[in-house]
Amino acid sequence: MIPAAILGFFVLASVLAPFIAPYDPNKLDLANILAEPNWAHPLGTDQLGRDLLSRLLYGGRMTLSLAAVSVVGVIVIGLFFGVIAGYAGGRIDLAISTLLTMLLALPNLLLTLAILGILGPGVESLLIALIGAGWVGHARIFRALILSLREELYIEAGHGIGCSPARIILRHLLPNLIPTVIILATLDLGAFLLIVSSLSFLGLGVQPPHPDWGVMLNDARPYFGQVPFLILGPGICITLVALSSNLLGDAVRDLTDRRP
Numbered sequence: 001m002i003p004a005a006i007l008g009f010f011v012l013a014s015v016l017a018p019f020i021a022p023y024d025p026n027k028l029d030l031a032n033i034l035a036e037p038n039w040a041h042p043l044g045t046d047q048l049g050r051d052l053l054s055r056l057l058y059g060g061r062m063t064l065s066l067a068a069v070s071v072v073g074v075i076v077i078g079l080f081f082g083v084i085a086g087y088a089g090g091r092i093d094l095a096i097s098t099l100l101t102m103l104l105a106l107p108n109l110l111l112t113l114a115i116l117g118i119l120g121p122g123v124e125s126l127l128i129a130l131i132g133a134g135w136v137g138h139a140r141i142f143r144a145l146i147l148s149l150r151e152e153l154y155i156e157a158g159h160g161i162g163c164s165p166a167r168i169i170l171r172h173l174l175p176n177l178i179p180t181v182i183i184l185a186t187l188d189l190g191a192f193l194l195i196v197s198s199l200s201f202l203g204l205g206v207q208p209p210h211p212d213w214g215v216m217l218n219d220a221r222p223y224f225g226q227v228p229f230l231i232l233g234p235g236i237c238i239t240l241v242a243l244s245s246n247l248l249g250d251a252v253r254d255l256t257d258r259r260p
């Protein structure tokens with residue numbers, strides 16, 4: 001419950017950012033550059049006088065949104081190819097498995113950087129790169145699960161009474177994949193959040209002046225000795241969200257694993 005509460009807090013704060021942020025995250029105030037925390041700016045201001053609390057809230061909105069969309073994309077595509085390969089078998093399974101093996105031979109980060117190099121930096125390019133490089137491993141997992149599930153007696157019974165393949169997949173196979181989907185989604189959220197922040201930090205993801213935790217880390221590097229909280233603020237947010245999502249994924253896995 002603790003990691004779920006922490007993750008829920010950050011998600012809720014990010015969703016409500018337009019209503020609870022005290023300032024526009026990109027509003028410049030050159031008279032209050034690198035101001036210390038005060039009543040007007042609870043967390044102080046950055047090197048351009050922008051309110052740090054507002055940028056943290058809007059930055060979480062951007063970072064978490066990109067991570068969440070990436071998670072949904074890789075799971076949906078992985079499910080599609082994994083279920084088709086595992087259920088159809090034969091040449092279809094051979095073709096998809098060969099494609100997956102070829103893609104898995106490339107390091108995930110290298111493939112992501114290659115896609116970004118072709119498409120150029122930006123939010124849309126980042127999403128395409130993350131989803132395009134991340135769905136392969138999920139497809140292998142779902143394929144293996146379908147291969148074991150399709151040998152169950154209730155699946156054979158469904159074939160025996162004339163159920164269509166679509167009905168068997170939708171009514172009998174996919175529901176059994178829900179626990180795995182939930183576990184992968186919670187674990188992937190932290191992983192994709194770190195990747196999004198890292199690529200934005202390197203200038204390959206979200207571009208300034210849009211608020212993003214990775215962009216904020218990059219902007220704050222020259223001022224770390226003078227104002228440490230410029231880095232500590234987004235750094236702590238990234239750490240807590242990644243840690244809570246990983247702990248939540250482990251807890252869900254333990255709850256769904258009923259084996260003695």
